[in-house]
Amino acid sequence: MIFVLEKREAPSPLWRWLSPLLAIALAVLAGAVMFAILGHDPAAALYVYFIEPLTSAWSIEELIVKATPLVMTGAGLAMAYRANVWNIGAEGQLIMGALAGSMIPILTPGWNDPLALLAMLILAAAGGALWGWIPAVLKNRFNANEILTSLMLVYVAQLFLDWLVRGPWRDPKGFNFPKSVTFEGWHVLPAISGRVHLGAILALLAVLILWWMLARMTYGFSVRVMGSAPRAGLFAGFSAQKTTTAAFLLSGALAGLAGISEVSGSIGQLQPSISPGYGFTAIIVAFLGRLSPLGALFAGLLLALTYLGGESAQLALNISDKVAQAFQGILLFFILASDTLVNYRFRRAASREGRT
Amino acid sequence: MTMLQAVLLTIITASTPLLLAAVGELVVERAGVLNLGVEGMMAAGAMAAFAAGHYTGNPWAGVLAGALAGMIMVLPFAFLTQTLATNQVATGLALTLLGLGLSGLLGESFVGQPGVRLPRLHVPGLSDIPFIGPVVFSHDILVYASFALVAAVAWFLFGTRAGLILRAIGVNHAAAHALGYPVIKVRYAAILFGGALAGLAGAYLSLSYTPQWIENMTAGRGWIALALVVFATWRPLRVLGGAYLFGAVWIMGLYVQAAGFGVPSQLLTALPYIVTIVALVIISRNRTLTLTNTPASIGIPFVPDR
Numbered sequence: 011m012i013f014v015l016e017k018r019e020a021p022s023p024l025w026r027w028l029s030p031l032l033a034i035a036l037a038v039l040a041g042a043v044m045f046a047i048l049g050h051d052p053a054a055a056l057y058v059y060f061i062e063p064l065t066s067a068w069s070i071e072e073l074i075v076k077a078t079p080l081v082m083t084g085a086g087l088a089m090a091y092r093a094n095v096w097n098i099g100a101e102g103q104l105i106m107g108a109l110a111g112s113m114i115p116i117l118t119p120g121w122n123d124p125l126a127l128l129a130m131l132i133l134a135a136a137g138g139a140l141w142g143w144i145p146a147v148l149k150n151r152f153n154a155n156e157i158l159t160s161l162m163l164v165y166v167a168q169l170f171l172d173w174l175v176r177g178p179w180r181d182p183k184g185f186n187f188p189k190s191v192t193f194e195g196w197h198v199l200p201a202i203s204g205r206v207h208l209g210a211i212l213a214l215l216a217v218l219i220l221w222w223m224l225a226r227m228t229y230g231f232s233v234r235v236m237g238s239a240p241r242a243g244l245f246a247g248f249s250a251q252k253t254t255t256a257a258f259l260l261s262g263a264l265a266g267l268a269g270i271s272e273v274s275g276s277i278g279q280l281q282p283s284i285s286p287g288y289g290f291t292a293i294i295v296a297f298l299g300r301l302s303p304l305g306a307l308f309a310g311l312l313l314a315l316t317y318l319g320g321e322s323a324q325l326a327l328n329i330s331d332k333v334a335q336a337f338q339g340i341l342l343f344f345i346l347a348s349d350t351l352v353n354y355r356f357r358r359a360a361s362r363e364g365r366t
Numbered sequence: 367m368t369m370l371q372a373v374l375l376t377i378i379t380a381s382t383p384l385l386l387a388a389v390g391e392l393v394v395e396r397a398g399v400l401n402l403g404v405e406g407m408m409a410a411g412a413m414a415a416f417a418a419g420h421y422t423g424n425p426w427a428g429v430l431a432g433a434l435a436g437m438i439m440v441l442p443f444a445f446l447t448q449t450l451a452t453n454q455v456a457t458g459l460a461l462t463l464l465g466l467g468l469s470g471l472l473g474e475s476f477v478g479q480p481g482v483r484l485p486r487l488h489v490p491g492l493s494d495i496p497f498i499g500p501v502v503f504s505h506d507i508l509v510y511a512s513f514a515l516v517a518a519v520a521w522f523l524f525g526t527r528a529g530l531i532l533r534a535i536g537v538n539h540a541a542a543h544a545l546g547y548p549v550i551k552v553r554y555a556a557i558l559f560g561g562a563l564a565g566l567a568g569a570y571l572s573l574s575y576t577p578q579w580i581e582n583m584t585a586g587r588g589w590i591a592l593a594l595v596v597f598a599t600w601r602p603l604r605v606l607g608g609a610y611l612f613g614a615v616w617i618m619g620l621y622v623q624a625a626g627f628g629v630p631s632q633l634l635t636a637l638p639y640i641v642t643i644v645a646l647v648i649i650s651r652n653r654t655l656t657l658t659n660t661p662a663s664i665g666i667p668f669v670p671d672r
Contacts, residue, residue, distance in 0.1 A: 015451060015669050096455055148643070152651040157402065157455065158593045159646060165586050165639040173632035293459055332471040332581075339406075339464025343442055346457050350450040354669070 015354040022352055029348035030298055030305075034312070036348070037341040044336070050327055058326045059319035069322075071204040073314050075276055079104065079268035079288045081213040081310030084295025085220050085303040086264030092224070092301045093233040094240065095257035099145065099160030100265040101289025102167035103138040107266020108273040109171060110137025112190065112280050115197035116179050122195045130197065130270055131212075138266015139259045141167065146258035150251040156258075164289070172282050179280060190280035199275035209271030213310075216264055220303035229256065265289060286317065287335070294342045297349075313338065367500060373621060374501045378509060379575055381613025383408070383567040385512045387591035388598070388605045389519050390563025395595055396523060397556035398536035398663035402458025403443055404564050405588025406465020407436040411568025413469035416579040419482040419572075428482065428573045429508070429566070436565020437558050439465050444557040448550050451667035462588070470581045481577040484508065484570075508570045513606075515563070520602035532556060536661035539668045549668055564588065586639060593642045597649050599659040608645075615641045 041059065042052035063069045083100050090097045097103075111134030114126050144163060148154040176188045184191075199207040224230035235243040236253045244250065273284055295313050299305025320334030367375075387404050394401050414435030419428030443461045446452040484506040487493075492503040523529040532552055535542040539549045567587070572579055590612055598604035619634035650656055 015449075017669065098459060148647055152647045153653055153656065154643070154646045154650040155593075155596060158589065158596070159643050161589050162586070162593070162639040162643050166636045169632040169636040173630050176632075177630065290463060293456075294463070297456060330471055330474045332467060332474060335467030336464060336471045337467070339460055339467045342456070342460035342463060343446065346452040346460060347446050347450055350446075350452060354451065 013356045013358055015350070016357045017354055018352075022355075025348075025351040026300065029351055030300065030309075030345065032351075033298070033341065033344040033348040036344040037337065040340050040344070041337055044333070044340075045329070048329060048333075050329065055323065055327060055329070059323050060315060062326070063315060063318040063322055068204065069318060071206050073311065073318055074206045074210050076317050077310045077314035078207075078209040078213045078275075079272050079285070080292055080295050080313050081307055082209075082216050082268040082271070083261075083265045083289055083292035084299060084306040084310050084313075085213075085217050086261035087292050088296040088299055088301045088303055088306050089220055089224065089233060090257035090261040091296055092237045093253050093257045094237045095254050096157045097142060097145070097160050097258055097261050098157055098293060099142070099162075099164050099289070100261060100292050101285060101287060102160070102164035103141045103262040103265035104269035104272075104285055104289045105164075105167040105171050106141035106269070107134040107138030107263075108269030108280070108284055109167075109174065110134050110140075110266065111270030112179075112193075112273060115193045115274075116190050116280070119191065122197060124196055127196045127199070127274075130274060131267065134266045134270030135263040136266070138269060139263040142258040142262020142265070143255070146255045149254055156254070160258075171280070171284070175280050175282055181279075188282050192279045193274055197274060198278060199271060201275075205276070207271070207275035209268075209275045212267065212271060214307070216267070217303045217307045224303065233257070265292070268292075291317075291338055294338055294345070297342060297345050313341075316341070368497075371497065371501050373617065376620075377610065377614050377617045378501070378505060379613075380616045381610045382509050382512050383570045383575065383587055384591050384594060384612055385516065385606060385609035386508070386567035386570060387564045387588060388594040388609055389512070389515050389602060390560040390567075391591055392595050392598070392600060392602060392605055393519060393523070393532070394556045394560035395664055396536045396600060396661055397532050397553050398539055398661050398666070398668075399447065399553050399557055400454045400458065400665040401440070401443060401461070401557060401560055402455060402592065403440065403461025403465060403588075404560075404591050405584055405586065406462035406469075407439045407561050407564035408465075408568040408571070408584045408588045408591075409469040409582070410439045410465045411436045411565030412572040412583055413473040413476070413568070413579060414565070415569035416473070416476055416481050416572040416577075419577075420476060420479055423482060425482045425484040425573050429484070429569050432565045432569025432573075433562040434565065436561040436563070436568065438561075439468075439565070440557055440561030444554050447667065448553050448557070451669045454665050454667065466582065473579050473581065476579040477581070479579070481572060481579065483577040484573045506574050508566065508574065511566075516602050516606045523602065533661070536663055539663045539666070543668070543670055549670070553668075564591075567591070590638060590642050593646055596656070597645050599649065599655055600661065601659070611645075612638060612641065 045055035046052045111130040114130045145156040145160040148159050149156040179190045181191045199209055201207050232248040236248055291313050295306050295309040298309035316334050316337055320331040323329040324331040391404055411432035415428040415432030418431030419425050443457055446457045447454050486504050486506050489503050493499045531547050535549050535552050543549045594608045597608045616638045619637045623631050623634045
């Protein structure tokens with residue numbers, strides 16, 4: 011081994027800023043190699059993937075639409091991961107939130123006023139929070155690993171949605187397609203500009219509120235302490251169980267809100283699949299944003315670009331849009347690798363007398 | 367073949383991929399590393415095995431490709447967590463996302479293509495025993511390999527010096543390092559072994575369980591394998607029992623579905639995931655049992671102090 015890691019005395023403030031940029035640069039480079047292997051001119055492919063979606067008004071709108079659920083969910087996950095609580099079932103909480111919110115247009119179609127919309131949002135947040143609460147309870151009461159339980163609940167939520175839209179919630183006038191009734195009037199999140207809907211404002215608000223909570227409120231302080239020094243947190247009187255519960259409720263509620271904003275603002279009805287894995291991509295958003303709500307805002311926009319780029323690459327170059335998911339995985343690897351530079355520096359190993 | 371025979375036969379086929387992946391992950395976790403990338407490595411293994419079988423027409427090439435794909439996929443995880451001391455939970459998730467993404471991307475052209483099937487062994491005499499023969503002695507090699515691997519891993523971990531060192535590293539890496547054991551090298555080896563076995567589990571899916579390639583055909587089996595290791599409290603023989611229990615649940619759902627009792631099919635499909643949660647709760651609430659067996663260094667990055 012030629013280079014060895016050496017722990018920095020304090021985390022490097024410079025690399026805190028540089029590491030996400032380095033990760034993005036390396037991931038783009040890896041993307042170029044990937045395109046070359048798939049038999050495309052890397053420069054042209056990169057242009058189609060990363061630049062072209064930013065050159066027209068409609069595609070910038072589309073970028074914001076896709077970033078909306080990612081930012082909302084990612085900001086919530088950032089708070090959970092900060093507290094060292096591993097909620098990786100956001101995809102399930104997103105779905106359950108969407109289902110809870112959709113109860114109003116589907117079960118009480120007559121109630122169609124601004125209050126109904128508000129109720130949809132509240133129900134969605136509650137639904138997501140409730141689904142997130144399950145792994146928290148199982149962790150606190152029975153010591154069950156929250157990573158595995160929250161992930162298992164994603165599959166359960168997906169199948170529950172599938173059952174609802176093919177069974178009880180299928181639109182009776184929908185020619186047997188597995189879809190719910192189309193949302194109308196106040197059941198739809200109002201548009202701001204083109205396809206951009208009120209969800210984008212909600213995402214922005216969520217980011218600001220979380221940022222404020224983290225910086226100014228005791229809860230935010232407890233999150234930071236329990237994440238970085240759990241023992242000190244316990245001595246200060248913070249409860250590990252309450253931290254876990256709060257982190258799951260908060261990240262679950264935001265994922266649920268993202269779910270209804272996607273269904274009500276963008277899709278307009280329930281269908282067997284309502285998310286191309288936003289809940290999982292939001293994990294990458296949280297890490298690229300350095301586990302900060304404000305960071306999640308920028309990271310969400312970038313990850314939205316990878317979805318959009320995937321679509322435009324499929325149209326222009328006939329590359330499968332699955333390239334987006336592969337690229338997102340590569341990006342997360344580079345983010346984590348670059349983050350090592352925040353806490354460690356590389357030093358050339360002087361001699362080989364020490365052990366490796 | 368009777369109904370009971372068919373049920374038992376399919377339980378064995380459903381349990382094998384879980385067993386292969388879980389035994390691999392057990393060794394990784396015993397060395398003190400938590401690799402949440404099993405699902406991704408399994409998907410990559412399934413895709414690579416199908417592709418190799420499809421192009422060469424030789425299922426053995428598929429088996430080899432599956433194991434190799436698992437090992438190649440796990441390399442960046444090993445480098446990041448061991449050499450760069452990154453967070454293992456996040457890095458494992460990255461591996462799962464990358465494995466599912468890459469297998470979906472590279473496997474797109476194989477959807478709907480015919481695959482090759484791993485030949486079933488016919489052991490003269492044994493395979494002809496009434497009832498037992500067709501159920502137990504007429505599977506392909508990977509089924510028997512999974513049993514052999516459980517025995518080998520149990521012997522290695524608890525019967526050899528190297529296994530003792532691996533477990534010591536998993537319990538206290540700082541002490542093991544101070545005694546002069548190569549913590550990082552042992553962990554690299556364990557991680558690669560886990561990758562190979564997850565890849566084999568995937569190969570079994572696409573070469574034997576359903577000889578075709580479908581995106582996301584792993585259907586959460588990698589995650590269930592991870593839960594199995596916890597459920598088995600890091601003991602190889604209990605992993606065997608657990609894998610067959612979960613395999614039975616998986617198959618039970620399919621048969622009830624076919625019998626059509628009016629239960630929604632989605633509920634039956636969800637059964638293995640719900641049972642996994644219940645099993646985790648039952649085993650984890652016994653804190654003495656889990657705490658005495660959990661490798662104490664699991665998930666904690668190790669950077670040697672010079």
